Amino acid sequence: MRWMNQMNIEKSLFAVVLLSSGLGFSIAASSSPAGDQGMEYSANGADTCLLCHTEAWAYPIYPIFKTKHANRADKRTPFAGLQCEACHGPGGKHATTGSKDAINSFKETSFLSVRQRNEACLGCHQGNARVGWVGSTHETSNLACTSCHQLHVEHDPVLARATQPEVCYKCHLKERAEFNKPSAHPVRFGLLTCSECHSPHGSIAVAMLARPTLNQTCYTCHAEKRGPFLWEHAPAAEDCSLCHSPHGSAHASLLKKDPPLLCQQCHAVAGHPSVAYTSAALPGGGGGGAAFLLSGGCINCHSQVHGSNHPSGIKLMR
Amino acid sequence: MKTATQLFLLGMLSALSAAAAGQPTVDTSKWECKLCKFDDGLSGTLELGGGNVSDSSSKSGEYNGLHEQGGFLVADGTARYRGTDAGYWTVSASNLGLDTRSLAAEGGQQGIYKLFLNYDESPHFVSDSAQTPFIGKGSPSLTLPAGFPAGTTGLMPLASTLQPVDLETKRQKLGAGASWTPVRDWMYAVKFSHQTRDGTKGTAGTFFVNASQLVAPMEDVTDQLDVSASYTGARLHAKLAYYGSMFRNNDAALSWQNPFAVPAFPAAVAGQLALPPDNESHQISAAAGYQLSDRTRATADVAYSRMTQDDAFLAPTLNPTLAAPALPRVSLNGRVNIFSGNLELNSAVTDRVRLKAAYSHNDRDNQTPQAEYAWVTTDMFLATPRTNLPYSFTQDRVKLRADYQAPAHIKASLGLDHDSNKQTFQEVDTTREDTIWGKVNAHALHRIDVTLKLAHGERENTGYQAVDSITPPENPLLRKYNMADRTRDSAELRADIAATAKIDIGLQVDASEDEYSDSAIGLTSGRDLNLNGDVAMMLTEQTSLHFFANH
Numbered sequence: 001m002r003w004m005n006q007m008n009i010e011k012s013l014f015a016v017v018l019l020s021s022g023l024g025f026s027i028a029a030s031s032s033p034a035g036d037q038g039m040e041y042s043a044n045g046a047d048t049c050l051l052c053h054t055e056a057w058a059y060p061i062y063p064i065f066k067t068k069h070a071n072r073a074d075k076r077t078p079f080a081g082l083q084c085e086a087c088h089g090p091g092g093k094h095a096t097t098g099s100k101d102a103i104n105s106f107k108e109t110s111f112l113s114v115r116q117r118n119e120a121c122l123g124c125h126q127g128n129a130r131v132g133w134v135g136s137t138h139e140t141s142n143l144a145c146t147s148c149h150q151l152h153v154e155h156d157p158v159l160a161r162a163t164q165p166e167v168c169y170k171c172h173l174k175e176r177a178e179f180n181k182p183s184a185h186p187v188r189f190g191l192l193t194c195s196e197c198h199s200p201h202g203s204i205a206v207a208m209l210a211r212p213t214l215n216q217t218c219y220t221c222h223a224e225k226r227g228p229f230l231w232e233h234a235p236a237a238e239d240c241s242l243c244h245s246p247h248g249s250a251h252a253s254l255l256k257k258d259p260p261l262l263c264q265q266c267h268a269v270a271g272h273p274s275v276a277y278t279s280a281a282l283p284g285g286g287g288g289g290a291a292f293l294l295s296g297g298c299i300n301c302h303s304q305v306h307g308s309n310h311p312s313g314i315k316l317m318r
Numbered sequence: 319m320k321t322a323t324q325l326f327l328l329g330m331l332s333a334l335s336a337a338a339a340g341q342p343t344v345d346t347s348k349w350e351c352k353l354c355k356f357d358d359g360l361s362g363t364l365e366l367g368g369g370n371v372s373d374s375s376s377k378s379g380e381y382n383g384l385h386e387q388g389g390f391l392v393a394d395g396t397a398r399y400r401g402t403d404a405g406y407w408t409v410s411a412s413n414l415g416l417d418t419r420s421l422a423a424e425g426g427q428q429g430i431y432k433l434f435l436n437y438d439e440s441p442h443f444v445s446d447s448a449q450t451p452f453i454g455k456g457s458p459s460l461t462l463p464a465g466f467p468a469g470t471t472g473l474m475p476l477a478s479t480l481q482p483v484d485l486e487t488k489r490q491k492l493g494a495g496a497s498w499t500p501v502r503d504w505m506y507a508v509k510f511s512h513q514t515r516d517g518t519k520g521t522a523g524t525f526f527v528n529a530s531q532l533v534a535p536m537e538d539v540t541d542q543l544d545v546s547a548s549y550t551g552a553r554l555h556a557k558l559a560y561y562g563s564m565f566r567n568n569d570a571a572l573s574w575q576n577p578f579a580v581p582a583f584p585a586a587v588a589g590q591l592a593l594p595p596d597n598e599s600h601q602i603s604a605a606a607g608y609q610l611s612d613r614t615r616a617t618a619d620v621a622y623s624r625m626t627q628d629d630a631f632l633a634p635t636l637n638p639t640l641a642a643p644a645l646p647r648v649s650l651n652g653r654v655n656i657f658s659g660n661l662e663l664n665s666a667v668t669d670r671v672r673l674k675a676a677y678s679h680n681d682r683d684n685q686t687p688q689a690e691y692a693w694v695t696t697d698m699f700l701a702t703p704r705t706n707l708p709y710s711f712t713q714d715r716v717k718l719r720a721d722y723q724a725p726a727h728i729k730a731s732l733g734l735d736h737d738s739n740k741q742t743f744q745e746v747d748t749t750r751e752d753t754i755w756g757k758v759n760a761h762a763l764h765r766i767d768v769t770l771k772l773a774h775g776e777r778e779n780t781g782y783q784a785v786d787s788i789t790p791p792e793n794p795l796l797r798k799y800n801m802a803d804r805t806r807d808s809a810e811l812r813a814d815i816a817a818t819a820k821i822d823i824g825l826q827v828d829a830s831e832d833e834y835s836d837s838a839i840g841l842t843s844g845r846d847l848n849l850n851g852d853v854a855m856m857l858t859e860q861t862s863l864h865f866f867a868n869h
Contacts, residue, residue, distance in 0.1 A: 045349030066357040073404035074429040076502070079356075083349060090344075108764050108816070131555040131607040134615045135664035135674050140721060142729070142759075153860075162412075166864065171814075173826045173850035177868030186381035191418060191440045204619055204660035204678060206715075212603070212621040212658035213680055223540045223565035224594030228627050228652035228686050234709045234744055235800060237682070242800050265841040266800075268793035291529055296522055300529040303522040303591065309627070310571075310592035311634040311645055312693040314704050317524055318591055 036101045036111070040092030046083040048095050059152070066154040076124060087120050087151075106146045114144045121145040136202025148200070162190040168200075175247050183255075184248030196220075197246075215240055229307030231314045235266075236306045259297030267298075362397040376446040376486075383417025383441045391415045404428040417441040417488070431498045437491065444485035444520065448533075451479040452574065455533040456518050458593075460574040467579040467587070474577060487517030487536050495544075503551055509544040521572070523589050525696045528578040534593065537568035553609040561601040569593050571632050576697075583698040585639040590697075595629035597652075614665040620658065627652035635694035642700060646689035653685040654708075674719040684708035684742075705787060707743040714738045727761040735775075745785055745792075746801040751777035753806075767814040775806040782836075797837035805833045824852040 042048035055062050064070050070079045078086035085091050087106075094103035104112050104120070122133070122145075133139050148158045148167050157163035165187050169176040175194075179187045186192050194200070197217050198208050211217040218240045219226045227237065235242040243262060244254045251258045257265070260277060268274040273292055281289025291300055299305060302316040310318040370389045371379070379385025393414040400406045407425030420438035451474070452460040465475035495509035521534040546559035573590040580586050605619035628649045634642040662676040686708040695701045719733040735753040753775035761767050779801055784791050797803075808830035815823040832844040849869040856862045 041344040041346075043348065045346060046351045047349070047353050050353035062355055065355045068428060070354070070356060071400065071404055071406075071428050072351075072356065073402055076429055079351065079354070082344070082346070083351060083354075126550055126555070131557065131605055132617055132662075134607070135617070135662060135676075140672075140674070140719075140731075166862075169852070169864075169866075170822070170824070170854065173824050173852045173866065174828065174848055174868070176852065176866055177848075177850060180868075182377075186440065186442075189381035189418070191381055191438075204617065204662055204676065205658075206678075212601075212619075212623075213656070216599075216601075216623065216656070219563065219599065220542065223563055223597065223599075224538060224567065226563075226565065226597050226599060226625055226627075227595075228597075228625060228650070228654045228684060228708070229595070230631075230650050230652070230691070230706050232707070232709050234741070237684075237709050238711050238741070239800070266796070266798040268796045268839055270790040270793065272790065274793060291527065295531060300522045300531075301524040301527070303524075308592050309595045309629060309631070309650065310590070311631050311691050312695070312697075313592060314691075314693055314706075315695075317696055318589070 036093070036099065037089055037103060038093035039090050041082070041085055042091045042095045045085065046079070049084045049091060052098075061152045063154045064152045067151070069151065089120075106144070106151075114142050118145050132199065132202030132204060134202075137208060138200060139202065161193050164193045164195065168194045178245065178247035178249075181248035181250050183250070183252050185246070185254070187247075218246075225306045227307050227309075229309050229313075230311070231304075231308045231316065233305055233307055233316060259299055260292055261297075263298040263302075358400050358402055360397070360399045363395060365394040367392045374446065376443040376484075380443050381418075381441065383443070385443045385446060404430070429499060431496065433496045434494065436493045440489040440491070442487045442489075442517075444487075446482075446484050446486075448483050448485055448520070449480040450483050450531070450533055451476060451481070451577065452533065455481075455483045456535050458535055458569040458572050460532060460572070462575045462577055466575065466577045468577065469579050483518070483533055485518050485520050485533065487515055487519060490514050490516075503549055505548050505550075507544070507546045507548075509542075511540075511542045513540045513542070514538070515540075521591065523572075523574055523591055525576050525578060525580060525583075525586055525589060526698060528576075528580070530574065530577055532572065532574055532591075534572045534591070535569050538594070539566045539568075540564070541566075555605075555607040557603075557605045559603045559605075561599075561603070563599045565594070565597050567594050567596055570595070570629065573636065580698070583637075585637045586696070586698045588636045588697070590632055590636050592632055595627050597625065597627040597629075599623055599625045613667065614663070617660075617662045617664075619660050621656075623656040623658075625652075625654040625656070634692065635697045637694065637697045640694055640697075640700060642694055643692040643703075645691060647687070651687060652708075655681075655683045655685060657681045657683070670723045672721040672723075674717070674721075676715075676717040678713075678715045680711075680713040682709075682711045684710045702789075704789075707785075707787060709744070710742045712740040729759040729761075731757040731759075733757075737777075741801075743785060743787070744801065745782050745798060746779040748780045749777055749801055750779075751775055751804075765816045769810070769812045771808075771810040773806075773808045775804075777802075777804040777806075779803060793839050795838040796840045797834060799834065799837070799841035802834045802840065803836045805835065807831050820856040822854045822856075824850070824854075826850040826852075 053061050068074070069077050071077050072080045074080060078084070089104045091103055093099070101111060104110055104117065106117055110117060150156050158167040165176075165179065178184065187194070195210075197210055199210050200208065203209060205212050206214060209217045211220065215237075225236070240246070243256060245256055246254065249255055255262055264276050273289070277289050277293050279285050281293055283290050292298065296303070304310070304313055304316040304318065308316050308318060312318045368389060368391045371384050371387050374385060374387045376385045384390065394412045396408065396410040398406070398408040404427050406428055407423070409423045411419070411421050413419045417439060418441065420436070422434070422436040424432060424434040426432035451462060451466070453463060454460050463479050465479065468474040491511055491513045493509065493511040495507065497505060497507040499505045515536050515538050517536050518533050519536050521532050522529050523532050524530070541564045543562045544559065546557055548557040549555065571590045571592055573588055576587050576589060601621055601623040603619065603621035605617075607615060607617040609615050628651050630649050631645055631647070634645065658678070658680045660676065660678040662674070664672070664674050666672045686706070688705055688708060690703045690705045692703045693701050714737075716736040717733065719731060721729060721731045723729050733755045735755070737751040738748065740748045753773055755771060755773035757769060757771040759767070759769045782797060782801070784794060808828070810826070810828040812826045813824070817823050827849055829847045830845070834840070834842050850866070852864070852866040854862055854864050
């Protein structure tokens with residue numbers, strides 16, 4: 001009863017949190033298939049579990065002892081309390097029968113619903129980034145915490161820059177393809193993670209972005225585009241994604257189309273080359289439109305497309 | 319004390335088993351954890367490797383620095399310490415020997431405080447095959463050798479003057495921060511980063527219709543500061559934060575000599591492009607979530623940002639023969655306030671029905687003063703003065719959603735989204751878009767998950783008219799696609815199949831079709847079709863293979 005004797009006022013508050021959260025989902029869990037876990041804890045805690053789940057076990061669990069969850073000096077952690085059963089629940093029946101139905105495995109095949117499995121994590125990890133979890137796209141899509149996180153490994157792949165995208169790509173197939181296009185943010189090179197732009201635990205911003213608006217998210221790395229400029233390009237100030245595909249594109253600079261086609265979807269100015277060009281305008285086609293089609297297209301002259309602070313930059317040419 | 323223990327156990331049990339109830343007790347006096355292999359003390363890893371690049375390629379090495387032919391060595395390492403008093407530190411390095419090297423250090427007392435320091439480099443190689451006749455590449459002033467200017471490109475002495483130039487930049491980011499949890503419910507955090515970019519990028523400058531490809535310098539610094547205090551209570555979560563970002567550019571402008579001789583404007587011999595001006599952004603934000611009942615939660619956040627820019631204006635022209643009238647101000651005094659507010663309500667009204675309502679408001683209020691500016695067309699001649707148009711936007715969004723969890727692992731969702739955008743100085747004052755969508759998800763045998771989503775949206779504007787102050791005018795039949803009337807239909811079908819315990823298959827088809835019914839010129843229709851296939855094979859817990867295809 002040593003750990004109980006160390007309980008203090010803070011732990012009492014913790015208990016209230018757990019109690020309220022536990023009651024919350026026990027109501028919603030009534031439609032889930034009932035498990036056969038029982039209420040008895042094991043005789044020796046982790047020592048009971050590790051008699052079978054040895055280092056030779058097919059599913060390695062020993063790396064958990066290298067993680068923060070196994071820091072006994074931090075009294076909030078599982079191994080400062082009910083050890084394995086702090087998360088997996090009472091294991092007495094599982095230990096005596098070996099039945100997989102008598103323990104919460106956190107796997108897809110668990111007898112607990114996703115929401116019930118998540119509550120085991122959220123009982124402790126409720127604060128800060130999890131404020132927006134309830135009702136978030138990931139939560140309403142029935143994602144379990146363990147759909148993305150691994151607990152028994154020394155380094156959770158979703159928390160490492162080089163390996164996080166692979167975790168996200170399990171569901172986001174289209175984004176995997178986009179990040180492999182010729183022009184893309186350097187996610188596939190391990191220089192950028194999904195979570196540097198998105199809040200996977202939920203945010204009220206569009207597309208679960210990390211900052212309140214799309215442009216403010218882009219400005220964290222591209223502050224030079226922020227302005228405000230004397231001569232603004234309205235769509236650039238409003239929404240970067242009107243011209244750019246943020247994950248990747250077959251066109252240079254992550255553009256949705258190549259200039260001049262992209263520009264001519266919105267611009268057909270009088271007194272200016274305003275008819276959509278075709279390949280006939282290329283030098284090989286006998287046309288005189290090379291300056292409008294080759295290299296940057298419209299950008300050959302209007303290079304300040306994100307805005308200009310030059311007094312003579314109204315046409316975004318200075 | 320005993321009461322608290324019982325509450326703790328009750329919470330745990332109700333969390334872990336639907337069948338659990340009552341107030342069980344547990345005797346942990348024999349839970350010695352003798353078999354637990356806690357990793358206290360000092361430990362570390364070191365990895366060494368090498369490789370060879372067969373051919374030089376800026377594209378292959380675009381972001382990894384391996385753009386040149388030849389061998390390379392790479393090293394990773396980690397050293398860590400964990401004490402019995404929850405004190406710990408970790409130092410790690412990766413990609414040492416490459417241009418993507420990074421270092422990270424973290425330490426503290428777990429559960430009480432954390433300090434961290436990190437450094438990383440990110441290269442971006444754009445081109446290693448560009449050539450330019452300009453002298454001074456990478457500097458803010460580009461000059462030309464003898465033989466320039468010339469009447470046409472063909473008359474320029476390019477064969478003898480073109481010099482190779484690499485277009486490449488390097489980001490270096492130094493970060494430091496700390497977090498402190500004095501009591502369980504409160505956490506304070508501060509994070510600072512100093513990011514520099516150094517290198518060159520391609521741009522272009524023009525004298526009327528004669529454009530030149532230029533190499534612009536990139537030497538800038540962005541400092542960012544995040545400070546926050548957050549509270550996590552039984553029902554209330556709250557966070558108050560400040561975010562500041564300061565951008566400083568070492569170069570205000572890029573000037574270049576005109577390689578084209580223009581007999582009609584013989585003094586148009588040099589031009590100047592404004593480089594991104596110094597600017598700042600400061601934001602204060604607050605977020606809160608409150609558990610109204612066991613089934614209902616409300617979340618809200620607000621953020622107020624102020625973006626400013628007041629760099630001194632450049633001269634309107636470098637043409638000494640043009641007497642441009644004095645500018646109305648010496649700098650812009652650019653000020654933009656952004657207010658973002660969101661409110662969301664979630665409720666599991668029954669075990670099977672869940673409702674969600676969300677409202678968001680985003681207002682970009684551009685308070686930059688307007689003035690009439692005399693300007694010079696590409697350093698050639700004075701043009702009719704123009705007034706700057708500080709664009710403002712207001713966006714309101716409402717989202718309603720209902721989910722129904724049917725028996726047999728079938729879930730149905732229905733949603734309605736309403737977007738309203740108001741803007742100033744543009745062809746359309748207001749656009750409104752309503753989208754209705756439905757989604758069905760079926761899960762069977764713990765192996766197959768199929769989702770079908772259909773959506774239909776209609777956007778209308780309040781009238782499209784030319785903006786008087788924009789000259790020359792756009793074609794009156796043109797409709798800009800972000801403001802044009804639009805009908806959008808989209809469909810997405812997705813299947814996730816756990817073929818075996820170690821093989822997962824994902825298939826996805828999504829398509830959308832846009833019709834811009836009132837757009838005679840501009841974007842009139844759009845179609846998008848994506849086919850995705852993905853197979854993941856888990857060889858071990860640490861190793862997996864992925865195959866994917868996309869069309």
